[in-house]
Amino acid sequence: ILEWTLVLLEQGLLLLIKMGQFFPKERKSIQNLRKTEESIDWLRSWKVTLFSLLEAVPVNLRPLIASISIDGTSATTIIIDSNSGEPLWRPFLYNESCPDALPVVKSIAPANHTVCSGTSTLCKLVSWWNTEGENRESALLLHQADWLLWLLHGKLGLSDYNNALKVGYDPELESYPPWLLSQPYSQLLPSVQAPGTSIGYLKEGIRTEFGFPKDCVVCTGTTDSIAAFLAARATEPGKAVTSLGSTLAIKLLSTSRIEDARFGVYSHRLDDKWLVGGASNTGGAVLRQIFTDEQLEKLSEHIDPMEVSPLDYYPLQVVGERFPVADPKMVPRLHPRPQSDVEYLHGILESIARIEAKGYSLLKDMGATQVDEVFTAGGGAKNEKWTKIRERVLGLPVSRAIQTEAAYGAALLALKGAQAQHNEQ
Ligand code: ADP
Structure with a gap:
């Protein structure tokens, strides 16, 4: 489920994308899902939808797109190969629980920490780490918004501090905490920026294919519910x-x-x-x-x-x-x-x-x-x-x-990134 909106803000047009999810009605245990063919090819469908949205932007408006940001569902976890960018596992969806990892996570994290929930990104990471024998060395963790943004800017291993909260990032210290960094799987963690930070220009191939401007920037995103809060201003x-x-x-x-x-x-x-x-x-x-x-x-x-x-x-x-x-x-x-x-x-x-x-x-x-x-x-x-x-x-x-659409909140982040970029120049 994916929506896009074009909003005219002070600085011009921003492309906003809200990425939703759906989950098979009949819940199976995660172990079963991992094995079955039922593990729908989420990544391909998200990618196809993202590009069909770019295609859907009216041709005459495309040269006006100044900045792009994306919000994704919090705790949707993707593990990819850091060399090729290829997925190493099917995505863990936001509401999947990994109770197998919870005792381990509770033993390393401070009491009542956000990661101490079976659906946290950290539990998903630990569950994968403990199940997967191969590919650990080259693996990299991204959230849904990070992965989609990567398709647009091409710099692997970047996230924002809203998405990274449930993997254990401390936005106050602006770093991962020592108890997490001392774990062997900490090498998978992405580097983190503030939401709405300009990461770079839209990839040239995409820009020329769709007719977006040369200086169209791609900015770090946030989670769905934060974007909805931002929309309310x-x-x-x-x-x-x-x-x-x-x-x-x-x-x-x-x-x-x-x-x-x-x-x-x-x-x-x-x-x-x-x-x-x-x-x-x-x-x-x-x-x-x-x-x-x-x-x-x-x-x-x-x-x-x-x-x-x-x-x-x-x-x-x-x-x-x-x-x-x-x-x-x-x-x-x-x-x-x-x-x-x-x-x-x-x-x-x-x-x-x-x-x-x-x-x-x-x-x-x-x-x-x-x-x-x-x-x-x-x-x-x-x-x-x-x-x-x-x-x-x-x-x-x-x-x-007045505004409650998460996509509108993502637009405000895109605006923030575009403004910062503009001020720098
Ligand atoms: P969600 O996106 O969480 O599914 P929505 O924001 O679309 O939910 O809101 C749907 C809910 O709004 C329904 O559960 C319904 O009971 C409630 N709702 C619809 N109309 C009214 C109304 N007139 N007064 C109070 N609640 C309403």
């Missing part, structure tokens, strides 16, 4: 974006860094600030289990958002919550159901708002900057009654973010 500490999609995710710009793997809370660096966040399992997916989108709209019209709902639910699709309460055994609570669907929906929306408020309060307790304004993204953002309920429950101004 919440640039001051205390500004936050709540994403009300299938799940509830909150992201807050903070002057201090906080981290706790138990709650899935970690901080991404954004220049001189920190983007802290957490994700709950509650959200729109539960609403969709009960109501259609049309019902949601109709019923919401009859809700009085100023009225406090007496109903107290914990809407979850399945057992288990991670943030703001780390409880894998938490049971969904959606009863008692009142006769009136309006009251029921009101109770659910208000309960989700309370979970959101608890999320921001937990981030503050952990040491993050106090939130003072919330922008909203995702399918729930259009529900004005819910926005009003959330304003009351959070005690904060809440509004819909």
Whole structure:
């Protein structure tokens, strides 16, 4: 799944690419997937799509493309041969877990570090390292965005500090930590730049084939969710974006860094600030289990958002919550159901708002900057009654973010890189 957008910003046209993923519906164990033919040729499909997107840019606009950046799904891990650039393994997708590597990773990393999760990039690397006998010497690790950008600029072994966080990079020290560097597989780690750093010009062959300008630069990217935050242009500490999609995710710009793997809370660096966040399992997916989108709209019209709902639910699709309460055994609570669907929906929306408020309060307790304004993204953002309920429950101004597309955020990074390049000249 891949989207592109052309956006006219102050500096001209930027090509923005958002790379998504899908995963076979029926989850198999990673060991099985590795062996089977089911391991779809992801890399080829991503490459083909990238170039079909370049092809799709209207010919008359191509000479105006000043800069390119790409965001990719965080923790999508690609291991390639550093000499040939050829893949040594099929990619590890973002949500694949490598529990086999977790005990090893936990034994070397500080307690509750971001890498201490089976889906972290480091667990994927360790799992590969322990399984693969050959090719270790020449191997190199890249993330999805790094790999796609490499196809465009041709310099192998570069990443950004947002993508590299889940492999253990420390964006505060601007280096990999000693406990990681002392491991034999540290030789696979890419070198890291700030997101939106101009890496170089678009490869000549691509430039001439497609008609992009001579000085079109390619910049380091970021992860999908950070790009979506950047799109909302919440640039001051205390500004936050709540994403009300299938799940509830909150992201807050903070002057201090906080981290706790138990709650899935970690901080991404954004220049001189920190983007802290957490994700709950509650959200729109539960609403969709009960109501259609049309019902949601109709019923919401009859809700009085100023009225406090007496109903107290914990809407979850399945057992288990991670943030703001780390409880894998938490049971969904959606009863008692009142006769009136309006009251029921009101109770659910208000309960989700309370979970959101608890999320921001937990981030503050952990040491993050106090939130003072919330922008909203995702399918729930259009529900004005819910926005009003959330304003009351959070005690904060809440509004819909104007831009929420990750591709727009990647464009802002491309702009940053183009500006820096321009200033240098
Ligand atoms: P995702 O990208 O995570 O799948 P979206 O951002 O597309 O999710 O949002 C879809 C969610 O929005 C659905 O789960 C649905 O319940 C919710 N949704 C749709 N319309 C409304 C509405 N009017 N009020 C509240 N939630 C809504």
